[in-house]
Amino acid sequence: MGIDGGDTVWVMVSAALVMLMTPGLGLFYAGLARKKNVLSLLMQCFIAIAMISVVWALWGYSLAFGPSRGGLIGGLEWFALSQVGSEPNPNYAPTIPHTTYMLFQLMFAIITPALIIGAFAERVRFGAFLLFLVAWSTLVYSPIAHWVWGVGGWIRSLGALDFAGGTVVHISSGVSALAAALVIGRRIGYGSGSMEPSSPVYVILGAALLWFGWFGFNGGSALASGALASGAFTATHLAASAAALSWMLTGWLHRGKPSSIAVASGAVAGLVAVTPASGFVGPQAALIIGAVAGVLCYAAVNLRAKIGVDDSLDVWGVHGVGGTWGAIATGIFADASINPAGANGLLLGNPSLLFSQLIAVAATWAYSATMTIVILKVIDLAVGLRVKPIEEMIGLDITQHAEYVKP
Amino acid sequence: MIHAVIRPERLEEVKNALEKAGFHGLTVYDVMGRGRQQGFSWRIRGNTYKIDLLPKVKIEIVVDEEDAYRVVEIIKESAATGEVGDGKIFITPVDETIRIRTGERGPEAVK
Numbered sequence: 001m002g003i004d005g006g007d008t009v010w011v012m013v014s015a016a017l018v019m020l021m022t023p024g025l026g027l028f029y030a031g032l033a034r035k036k037n038v039l040s041l042l043m044q045c046f047i048a049i050a051m052i053s054v055v056w057a058l059w060g061y062s063l064a065f066g067p068s069r070g071g072l073i074g075g076l077e078w079f080a081l082s083q084v085g086s087e088p089n090p091n092y093a094p095t096i097p098h099t100t101y102m103l104f105q106l107m108f109a110i111i112t113p114a115l116i117i118g119a120f121a122e123r124v125r126f127g128a129f130l131l132f133l134v135a136w137s138t139l140v141y142s143p144i145a146h147w148v149w150g151v152g153g154w155i156r157s158l159g160a161l162d163f164a165g166g167t168v169v170h171i172s173s174g175v176s177a178l179a180a181a182l183v184i185g186r187r188i189g190y191g192s193g194s195m196e197p198s199s200p201v202y203v204i205l206g207a208a209l210l211w212f213g214w215f216g217f218n219g220g221s222a223l224a225s226g227a228l229a230s231g232a233f234t235a236t237h238l239a240a241s242a243a244a245l246s247w248m249l250t251g252w253l254h255r256g257k258p259s260s261i262a263v264a265s266g267a268v269a270g271l272v273a274v275t276p277a278s279g280f281v282g283p284q285a286a287l288i289i290g291a292v293a294g295v296l297c298y299a300a301v302n303l304r305a306k307i308g309v310d311d312s313l314d315v316w317g318v319h320g321v322g323g324t325w326g327a328i329a330t331g332i333f334a335d336a337s338i339n340p341a342g343a344n345g346l347l348l349g350n351p352s353l354l355f356s357q358l359i360a361v362a363a364t365w366a367y368s369a370t371m372t373i374v375i376l377k378v379i380d381l382a383v384g385l386r387v388k389p390i391e392e393m394i395g396l397d398i399t400q401h402a403e404y405v406k407p
Numbered sequence: 408m409i410h411a412v413i414r415p416e417r418l419e420e421v422k423n424a425l426e427k428a429g430f431h432g433l434t435v436y437d438v439m440g441r442g443r444q445q446g447f448s449w450r451i452r453g454n455t456y457k458i459d460l461l462p463k464v465k466i467e468i469v470v471d472e473e474d475a476y477r478v479v480e481i482i483k484e485s486a487a488t489g490e491v492g493d494g495k496i497f498i499t500p501v502d503e504t505i506r507i508r509t510g511e512r513g514p515e516a517v518k
Contacts, residue, residue: 036415036462194419390490393416394461404462 003088004095007224011096011104014220017213018107022049022114024209028264029118031202032313036395037122038198038405044129048114051133056106057081063142065092065105068152073143091151093223104220105145112141112169116372118313119177120184120385123392126400128385135375136176140368144172148360159353160360161334161342163232164221166276166326171364174320176372177311183376184385186310188392195312200260207264211240214271218278228339232278236271239278239290243270246294254298262298265318269297272322277330280342285333289326297322324361331357408501409478411466412440413486413494418464424485425468430478433468443491463494469501469517 026045030038052060058080066074078084086097093101113136117129124132147155148168155167162168189195197203218236222229247266252258273293274286281289301317311317331354334345344350379385386392391399398404413421418435425433439460470478479496487493506516 189416189419192419192423194416390488393414393488394492395416398461 001088001090001094003086003097004224006226007093007095008097008100010225010229011093011100011220011223014216015100015104015107017216018104018111018220019049019213021107021210021213021217022046022111024206024213025111025114025117026206027202028206028210028268029121029313031199031204031206032118032197032261033121034195034395035198035405036397038202038397039403040126040396040400041117041121043401044117044126045114047130048117048133049110051130052110052113052137053106055134055137056102056109060109060137060142061102061105063138064109064145065102065150068146068150071147071152071154071157074146074150095224101223104223108165108169108217109137109141109145112165112173113137115169115173115315115319116177116180118315119180119311121312122396123184123187123386124396125384125387126396128379128383131379131383132375135379136372139375140172140176140371141168144168144364144367147363155356155360155363158356158359159343160327160356161280161330161353162276162327162360163279163330163342164218164275166272166323166330167360167364170272170275170319170323171327171361172368174316174318174323175365175368177315178309178320179369179372180376181309181311181316183373183380186308187312188389190310191308197261200264203261203264207267211267211271214240214275217271218275222279228279231282231338234283235274235278235281235286238283238286239274239293240267240270242287242290243267243273243294243297246291247298248294250295250298254302265297265301265314266294269293269318269322272319273297273326273329275323276326277333280330280334280339280345282335282338285329285335289329289333292329293322293325296325324365327357327361328354331355408467408469408499409475409482410497410499411468411482411486411494412438412463412496413466413482414488414492415462415464417486417488417493418466420485421466421482424481425478428477428481430468430470430474430481433466436465436467438463438465440494442495461492469504471514471517 022045026042029041033041062076062078063074066078084098084102088094089098113133145168147153148162215233219229219233244263244267248258248263251262270290270293273289297318300321301314304317332346334342336344343353346354440463441459504516505512
């Protein structure tokens with residue numbers, strides 16, 4: 001087929017858009033955290049870009065997309081990007097250079113572990129965090145990406161659909177976040193009402209960058225420019241809008257005020273939920289998926305607070321629950337006339353897709369939670385996961401990085 | 408008047424403890440301070456920086472003289488971590504207190 005200029009441009013631009021989401025996520029998290037930890041969150045997100053890029057180039061990409069070993073993991077044939085050149089890989093993206101595809105996938109590999117940062121925000125040692133990044137990316141992200149997207153991956157072979165990473169990115173990170181919050185425990189002073197967000201301005205700015213970048217995340221997952229990319233772009237935008245509205249309205253009715261953080265969180269919840277569906281559904285379904293996501297994730301966040309698990313920045317409520325709803329919604333609303341590479345869902349008379357989606361969800365929940373607990377326990381034993389109580393009180397900016405934002 | 412320079416991270420506990428004992432009114436400032444708690448020195452891109460002023464919170468609270476030591480005890484207990492850097496409390500006399508809304512003066516205005 002050969003390399004197509006338009007397709008290559010769109011996927012390269014999309015990769016750049018997705019890259020910007022991770023610093024955007026840093027702003028989103030920094031704004032939700034206390035002032036004394038603002039830099040630590042920006043720093044953790046920023047270093048994830050550098051760290052995962054190196055891991056991905058050396059072995060992460062090969063483990064995720066290299067020749068399959070029994071549908072469970074890719075081989076190391078593509079270690080250090082050997083055999084990953086300008087020639088397209090017809091199995092993944094026949095009209096763009098293989099390097100472009102690898103780079104686009106890299107940006108997903110970066111943001112996924114960065115999402116988990118919100119769960120253990122404000123209390124993790126920086127060195128332990130770096131070890132976690134490498135271990136989680138290698139032992140959780142690459143295998144799940146292989147199952148769902150790799151040629152020969154067992155979930156892909158099952159027929160489950162995940163257009164842009166609802167399962168691979170959002171369920172894996174959201175469920176890992178819940179597990180991480182349970183392993184590391186609550187912050188000192190949790191529940192005392194003293195966890196004031198440092199800056200709703202950063203939260204809005206971060207959410208805006210995420211929304212913007214998500215056009216590349218979902219639109220770029222078409223891996224070509226054209227009708228499919230445009231459809232995914234549309235679904236993405238409509239779901240984000242519907243969810244921003246539905247979360248805001250739910251909070252307004254429930255708590256009496258339309259909060260700016262609610263609007264930002266709602267937009268992200270909608271973006272998460274439409275991610276797996278974006279290339280398989282039309283605009284009507286996208287509006288429904290978003291509207292439901294806003295209410296559902298709002299409820300999940302409140303449930304999390306009621307149970308008293310300190311998933312500090314609600315990664316599970318937004319990404320775990322939003323991603324799970326998105327995977328199920330894909331099984332309900334998918335329409336093969338929109339994307340012939342997809343399938344029909346429940347509403348078009350095909351319950352078997354929904355069944356495959358549920359298996360993919362269950363497997364990802366179980367594997368992510370188990371592995372995250374194991375990884376964090378091992379790191380805790382080896383080097384210690386959590387800062388000292390006095391360091392936690394002073395804040396990570398000063399104690400981990402010797403820098404701070406002036407009050 | 409009681410002036411307490413404390414750790415920002417203890418502010419919520421101190422406020423709650425004062426509230427519980429019936430001392431509702433107070434003024435809070437974000438301040439920078441230096442005491443026995445040593446700062447940090449480090450180099451960034453060839454420049455040496457020193458953080459010896461650390462973020463603190465200053466509370467001001469005006470109470471009747473007979474309540475002063477109770478308030479001091481409450482702040483001492485709720486602000487303490489036992490580590491260097493817990494802060495200090497100063498007590499000064501107040502010449503006059505006037506409530507702006509009603510024009511009340513003296514002990515009536517303090518309540």
